[in-house]
Amino acid sequence: MTFSKDIKFNLLTADEQERYQKHLTLKEIGNEGQLKLKNSSVLCIGAGGLGSAVLIYLAATGIGKIGIVDNDHVEKSNLQRQIIHETKTIGNLKVDSARERIKKFNPNSEVLTFAERINPNNALEIIREFDIICDCSDNFATRYLINDSCLILNKPLVFGSVQGFEGQVSVFNLNKKSPNLRDLLPESPSKKAVPSCTEYGVVGVSTGLIGIFQVNEIIKIVLKKGETLDGKILVFDLLNMSMKKLHLKRDILNQQINNLSKFADFYDDDDYCSEKNHKIRRINAIDFHNLYKANPNKILLIDVRENEEFSDSRIEGSISIPLSHLDQDFDLEFIKKESLIKEVFTICKSGKRSEKASKILSQFKIQSRSIEGGIEKVKRILSN
Known part of the structure; x- marks a missing residue:
């Protein structure tokens, strides 16, 4: 696994000045802020519904280096919400489909792809190369693995989750006093408590909305502007058009994670979104x-x-x-x-x-x- 050497930019190209003109006129961003975005790197874990919106808007925002982790292939049933993919890319790896779309959309962004499932064997190696991690996964085992890896590596984690017409977004591990996923859910819910992907649906716009809010948190973290969702969870109900913000309390015991091997079985404990029901002997x-x-x-x-x-x-x-x-x-x-x-x-x-x-x-x-x-x-x- 190789990464290009990080280069810090101190100028915007003529193309970038024209492309990001509306950013440059904002006092909260301006030329200095746009350079911060250009010099930042974000890893998106999952190129599905949430990942589609996140990746498109990361590229549109001008994030300099974008990483994508996903080992799945594009299916027709994905296209109702996974808008970064197209009918013509059905059957292709999602990371390849997403990279192709991003490069057409904004060739200024460097795109690194990892056509593999994030797991205890590769998580730390991949995650440590990026400034901010965006969780767009679809199962609890992966979410805990991402969370714990970010704790070990001191990486801020932007969390998103959707089901049906509902969605949640938060920021974990922004600093040493920040809560993390284990403060919200100390233990992973059992499979019986969580319906599978074949048992519930998701309205496409909910993944788009939550994904956009995740990118908004990333922008504020990079620019160090505004109030982030650090220590808070924003909960949306699109069916009733209601929104509430909940506060999350940090527990010092949930910060004490220094390796991944201890939780190997925990990370592999669920497979909530397996749409193919293969009988196990x-x-x-x-x-x-x-x-x-x-x-x-x-x-x-x-x-x-x-x-x-x-x-x-x-x-x-x-x-x-x-x-x-x-x-x-x-x-x-x-x-x-x-x-x-x-x-x-x-x-x-x-x-x-x-x-x-x-x-x-x-x-x-x-x-x-x-x-x-x-x-x-x-x-x-x-x-x-």
């Missing part, structure tokens, strides 16, 4: 033990924990392919080939990540079984 530890003892050569056991976890403890004969790498072509080709002669099993610490791994493999027509209870339970049985 499971096997309990005792039944797996019996199969493993009978014929270990006929088993491909994939440990989907991170590499450092695998180094600490492993089951003999297992191979390490972290969940964050499981959708890479090289690994998928290897698993497909092995699955022709072996039965595939997935395992992790507790069984949560392995379920997710088996779901991913099923999307690529690879049958596997997730081992319930995780590696510790299997090791106890194997040692008896």
